Amino acid sequence: MPGDVLGELKWRGLVHQVTDPQLGERLKKESLAVYCGFDPSADSLHLGNLMGLINLARFQKAGHKAIAIAGGGTGFIGDPSGKSAERSLLTAEQLDANCRGIQEVISRIFRNAGAGEARLINNADWLCKLSLIEFLRDTGKHFTVNHMVAKDSVKSRMDDREHGISFTEFSYMLLQAYDFWHLFKTFGCRMQIGGSDQWGNITAGCDLIRRRIFVDTIQAASKSRSVLPHELAEKAEKAAKVIENYTSNQIDKVLKEGITQGEFKVVAAFSQPAYGLTWPLLVRSDGKKFGKTEDGAVWLSAHRTSPYALYQYFINVPDADAGTMLRWFTELPQAEIEALEARHAAEPAKREAQRALARELTRLVHGEDETRKAEQAAAALFGGGAKDGDAGLAGLDEATLLELVKEAPNGPLAKARLNGEGALFIDLMAESGLWKSKGEAKRAIQQGGANLNNVRVSDLGKKVNSGELLHGKYLVLRKGKKEYFLFKAE
């Protein structure tokens, strides 16, 4: 017996729209297959995609079956939802590599979430085989352009005369609808979840499924009569609507219009074949886009965003958002989150909520080991030593030092330059790239924003010689409070 996922999603503030108010009841009684799609526009997923993954995992843990789709087929087209301009197309090789990349992320996070294995499918498997004629005839027939034009994703681009929307992207929604239909047919998938921008695509899928079922189930009946399947389907759909309203004389009326009682029963059984659920757009109270920093997206793969950087992203979440994000992204129970919030409100400086958030999320994305390292690094860099002077870095052994600055960008430095008097610190600053020019480096020194081995440098003519190398090899440059660069003398 499945758990009450929908109820859980509700208290977590993650239900924006559902296609059917009865969905919650059904989810409690029956195990359904649920899917969510992921766009292979890069070789990894970012925080913006994490919600889909976590929610899929929640469904699976509640006793449903999760299906994650990599959009290897739809990626050829590009989803116009939420995009203001036409996207550039990716090559088949890129898409293929990207799909493999995101599949790695998906299975890793599923494992870390304790949700077991995710069923991973690439929609290129069926979309690329689809013939145009077949598609237009069997799928396109079920949509009117009038209706498609009214969908938000298309409408906003139609109103924007500068960018417009190509026929390619306009057709996107039909492909996603087809995906849902395909999954329904082959895996009995009955539900699709996504962000609120996916609502139009999801309902298109639900509509397609309902309409095609009508066609398929009554096709046999239509053969014995001289009625075209889609005509019968229209009647069936009317019947389905009537069922929802339950007026007996209306049912009689529909029956008289040429649908048999047997067919009516089939229709009734399928009147609610597929469901959709969306969660709200995730926004931060400070107006920043969730999951974005000045440097771009926060990624879920270590080669793009280090575990430490991911940890830091959540540590730095504004107070006002910490509780909300704990609800969204962690599996902590309601009571525990509320307790954390209470403690956080009492002593905000301790950042208990952010710490819990950062810890849970780093663990979910990168696992226990990486989380511990990120926590240690944070403690060493911000735990007091960094502020009070050199004790922090110079006292560390080499392995720990390297672990700390592993995240930082680094570069080689010719050892010879540090002989005798040594090299001008300003030059090293500019070379590191942390400061863009010598002028900028100079200003940083004047303003007190330049540190060597965690000691503030205030002398413009400061020279560095080999005596200042940590462990005979390293120089750690710090800009402001948070940015580091490591020179390795060779």
Added chain:
RNA sequence: GGGCAGGUGGCCGAGCGGUCAAAGGCAACAGACUGUAAAUCUGUCGACGAAAGUCUACGGGGGUUCAAAUCCCUCCCUGCCCA
């Protein structure tokens, strides 16, 4: 195709012959205060230079002038109006 209005630093936007590396705002960066917050305050914000200063920059190219972001020519681009 014709008419008009424009193109200035990451963005918005003033300047309309010298005092312009270019007002003001936003963003960004650093410092102080804090909690690795927020708010606030201070400073910085083209390159090189310790500095004086030098160089490169106001859509591209060419010109006038002692002097051009500012005037002229030309090309490119954008918006609006007419066809």
